[in-house]
Amino acid sequence: MTTTPPTPAATAVPLPAPHDNRCPFSPPPAYTEAARTSSVSRAELPDGSPCWLVTGYPEVRTVLSDRRFSADARHPAFPLFTPERRELFAENPSFIRLDDPEHARLRRMVTGDFLVKRVEAMRPGIQEIVDETLDRMTDGATEADLVGSFALPVPSLVICLLLGVPYEDREMFQSLSRTLLNTFAGVGEISRANDELLDYLGGLAAHKKEHPAEDILSRLAARDDLTLREIAATGILLLVAGHETTANMIGLSTVLLLDRPEQKAKLADPAALPGAVEELLRHTTIVHTGLPRVAVEDVELDGTLIRAGEGVFAMLSTANRDELMFGGEDRLPADDVDLDRDARRHLAFGFGVHQCLGQPLARAELQIALGTLFHRLPGLRLAVPHSELVFRPDSVVYGLKSLPVAW
Amino acid sequence: MQVSVDRDRCCSSGLCALNAPEIFDQDEQDGRVMLRQTVFRPGQFADIRLAGELCPCGAITVTEGVSPADGTADAQAGTGS
Numbered sequence: 210m211t212t213t214p215p216t217p218a219a220t221a222v223p224l225p226a227p228h229d230n231r232c233p234f235s236p237p238p239a240y241t242e243a244a245r246t247s248s249v250s251r252a253e254l255p256d257g258s259p260c261w262l263v264t265g266y267p268e269v270r271t272v273l274s275d276r277r278f279s280a281d282a283r284h285p286a287f288p289l290f291t292p293e294r295r296e297l298f299a300e301n302p303s304f305i306r307l308d309d310p311e312h313a314r315l316r317r318m319v320t321g322d323f324l325v326k327r328v329e330a331m332r333p334g335i336q337e338i339v340d341e342t343l344d345r346m347t348d349g350a351t352e353a354d355l356v357g358s359f360a361l362p363v364p365s366l367v368i369c370l371l372l373g374v375p376y377e378d379r380e381m382f383q384s385l386s387r388t389l390l391n392t393f394a395g396v397g398e399i400s401r402a403n404d405e406l407l408d409y410l411g412g413l414a415a416h417k418k419e420h421p422a423e424d425i426l427s428r429l430a431a432r433d434d435l436t437l438r439e440i441a442a443t444g445i446l447l448l449v450a451g452h453e454t455t456a457n458m459i460g461l462s463t464v465l466l467l468d469r470p471e472q473k474a475k476l477a478d479p480a481a482l483p484g485a486v487e488e489l490l491r492h493t494t495i496v497h498t499g500l501p502r503v504a505v506e507d508v509e510l511d512g513t514l515i516r517a518g519e520g521v522f523a524m525l526s527t528a529n530r531d532e533l534m535f536g537g538e539d540r541l542p543a544d545d546v547d548l549d550r551d552a553r554r555h556l557a558f559g560f561g562v563h564q565c566l567g568q569p570l571a572r573a574e575l576q577i578a579l580g581t582l583f584h585r586l587p588g589l590r591l592a593v594p595h596s597e598l599v600f601r602p603d604s605v606v607y608g609l610k611s612l613p614v615a616w
Numbered sequence: 617m618q619v620s621v622d623r624d625r626c627c628s629s630g631l632c633a634l635n636a637p638e639i640f641d642q643d644e645q646d647g648r649v650m651l652r653q654t655v656f657r658p659g660q661f662a663d664i665r666l667a668g669e670l671c672p673c674g675a676i677t678v679t680e681g682v683s684p685a686d687g688t689a690d691a692q693a694g695t696g697s
Contacts, residue, residue: 324644
């Protein structure tokens with residue numbers, strides 16, 4: 210192997226970089242190549258402004274946990290693919306785009322709903338939803354689009370129940386969520402989608418203030434230290450993050466396992482499910498675009514000086530393929546799926562104070578959904594050639610547009 | 617081994633309660649970390665170290681070799697050194 214000295218100024222990595230259609234499960238090659246040369250590389254946003262690409266495992270952890278990097282999108286130098294969206298964040302920021310103490314105040318109002326113990330108690334209910342969804346999918350049929358009939362309905366039903374959002378409204382909120390997550394949607398389109406969801410959730414919260422039920426929106430609406438706008442912004446975050454992420458993990462994981470029968474066979478042991486899901490989370494890392502931050506003080510990162518006011522993208526996907534962290538003599542390479550790997554140190558849920566608050570729920574949903582799917586449909590197979598699968602590279606949350614399967 | 621938790625830093629990821637449930641619990645209200653034990657058996661050390669390593673907000677501090685359970689440093693703790 211030859212080593213090339215880093216030439217940071219020469220080639221800035223274009224963000225967001227395209228995927229290689231031949232390797233749809235791998236991070237875009239531009240990120241992987243940058244990671245091979247250096248943990249910190251120069252990059253360029255679509256409008257030509259410079260920022261940093263952080264690809265190494267320890268460095269990604271530092272960016273996401275060190276308070277010298279801010280998640281506040283109202284900062285004029287916060288890196289955005291479409292800078293026109295800054296105004297949107299300024300008007301109604303959800304806590305994912307705020308720093309502490311504002312972030313902690315809002316986040317702690319909902320963290321109690323996702324306690325490990327509370328999610329454990331939800332397992333029978335999630336199992337019931339998974340069973341019923343599979344019943345509907347397989348009733349009189351031998352083929353289906355797994356995304357539309359299983360992967361998307363399961364987490365949508367669960368988050369609707371938790372939040373208190375009527376599932377009948379799913380077409381509306383699923384379509385608006387896709388717009389919000391689309392990297393290339395115009396600012397007008399994004400703004401309309403955001404306003405529509407804010408009005409919808411604000412309206413639901415106002416109704417629940419008068420007619421409370423056993424759900425998160427009702428509980429938030431009963432507080433006197435939150436505005437309806439704040440409740441709606443938190444509602445959007447939980448609703449979007451609650452169904453889009455798990456849905457895409459189910460779809461992608463299914464293809465990965467169908468491609469690897471020897472790995473899929475390991476799911477027959479229920480005790481192997483939790484570890485298997487950690488490995489699928491690591492390998493898949495659906496947030497392929499990385500997590501944006503802005504330095505608010507000068508920081509030296511692996512020998513590179515990042516100055517206050519410079520933007521940074523922390524690339525979870527390359528960090529999670531770090532051979533030193535996840536490889537090993539008796540393991541398949543980190544670029545492959547190995548369900549026997551100890552993948553618990555993965556960063557698929559992020560790191561630092563913004564790490565996914567719904568992760569216990571995501572784990573339970575994935576364990577139950579994938580375990581039940583392969584148990585009930587042992588003959589599950591792709592209904593189209595691999596090359597015809599349609600991915601969604603234009604989304605912040607990577608995934609499949611549809612997944613034709615037969616059984 | 618000694619473990620301390622900083623509830624101000626805690627962001628309720630629940631990773632400690634998931635990976636070392638004998639040692640860590642979560643506050644019912646906001647999910648923040650709570651210690652269930654203060655003395656640990658050597659058999660629990662690996663889980664505790666993992667919980668410290670995985671904690672996304674540095675709320676768990678693990679200090680090796682200072683509890684009566686592993687019978688080493690505490691004998692010297694009172695010597696004023």
